[in-house]
Amino acid sequence: MDLFTDSNYQVELEKELSLKKQYLDVVIIRRTVGKPLTEFPVGLDNLTEHNLLTYKSLREPLDDWAIEELIGHYSNYRKLVSPSLDELLPANQFQLYAISTRYPRQLLSKLLRFQELQPGVFELTWGTRLLRLIVLSQVSLEENNAFWLLFSGQEQGFVYGDQHYHWHQPSERAVLNQLYELYQREGVVMPYTMEDFERDFTREHLYLLPPEERLTGLPPETIFKRFSPEERLKGLTLETILKQFPPEVIEAYLSRLKKNDQSNS
Structure with missing residues (x-):
């Protein structure tokens, strides 16, 4: 201009x-x-x-x-x-x-x-x-405020919010891990350790994972211990089961059964 x-x-x-x-x-x-x-x-x-x-x-x-x-x-x-x-x-x-x-x-x-x-x-x-x-640090401890209270920056508010907020998408609750860590870094006194929180969180939401992911890291023997012999064999054909043993083992087992039958007759 x-x-x-x-x-x-x-x-x-x-x-x-x-x-x-x-x-x-x-x-x-x-x-x-x-x-x-x-x-x-x-x-x-x-x-x-x-x-x-x-x-x-x-x-x-x-x-x-x-x-x-x-x-x-x-x-x-x-x-x-x-x-x-x-x-x-x-x-x-x-x-x-x-x-x-x-x-x-x-x-x-x-x-x-x-x-x-x-x-x-x-x-x-x-x-x-x-x-x-x-x-958020001043809203009342009421159920309809549960979401706000998660972000209140206070131990009591966080615990109340965690107990009373009903997640529409449970997977979104993972954000609480980050929030918990933030509060700990900022010196907010929390009711239990991060390990306790993660364990409880995982236990509550394990059902969201597909079966193969839930079993990741577990050796087969640990998984099989939870089942009876009958449960382990359920769904397997006789041919599939016998293939797991060498012929000499099968023959020895059949021979032993035959001797037992003869001795009982």
């Missing part, structure tokens, strides 16, 4: 802003198929068509920059899913959620407008937007 000619400012027009990939943590989109959800963890009771979530874990601060990023993602996402830039989807079809394991004390100390709706759930006013803040 002419106004800035020969000044200490550089002007760039129509600047490309997508040179660096930007990732939104989670998007939850309402579908027209599937079972309607009847129960929600606290804070998600107002889900709408498009729900954008940012998540900060045990050692990540949820600060004002994280909120600015979330709103920036919302602006880009809304343009992306709308029919056109001149026909944006209504703002009420979008909800924004900031989810944090820790209580974001510094963030809330800067805000004048927020209210606690229930333990661990806050409503924030950020400019013209309302956001839900869910603090």
Whole structure:
């Protein structure tokens, strides 16, 4: 622009802003198929068509920059899913959620407008937007919060979540191995060792593996000890069984049977 000619400012027009990939943590989109959800963890009771979530874990601060990023993602996402830039989807079809394991004390100390709706759930006013803040370390020990409590960063919450959350896809529970290790590295006191956890996890989910994988590493003699002789031979033909012995052994056995029969007659 002419106004800035020969000044200490550089002007760039129509600047490309997508040179660096930007990732939104989670998007939850309402579908027209599937079972309607009847129960929600606290804070998600107002889900709408498009729900954008940012998540900060045990050692990540949820600060004002994280909120600015979330709103920036919302602006880009809304343009992306709308029919056109001149026909944006209504703002009420979008909800924004900031989810944090820790209580974001510094963030809330800067805000004048927020209210606690229930333990661990806050409503924030950020400019013209309302956001839900869910603090996982503060939600109540209730069964519908079991999923949140797994990520609470606390021993009691993790144990409660592990005992009460009902996995829709049991194989997904493997993520708890990583979560358990993370908590141990971060110094969170856990109720038992990693070895105990892995043993219990394996025992509970062994049925998910096909039979050949369950038996991997076990020698045949260990497996056969669990079965009676009759069970071991079940399904085998006489010919198959006899092939396992050299002829002289079979002949000696038959000769011994013949002598026993003669002595008993």
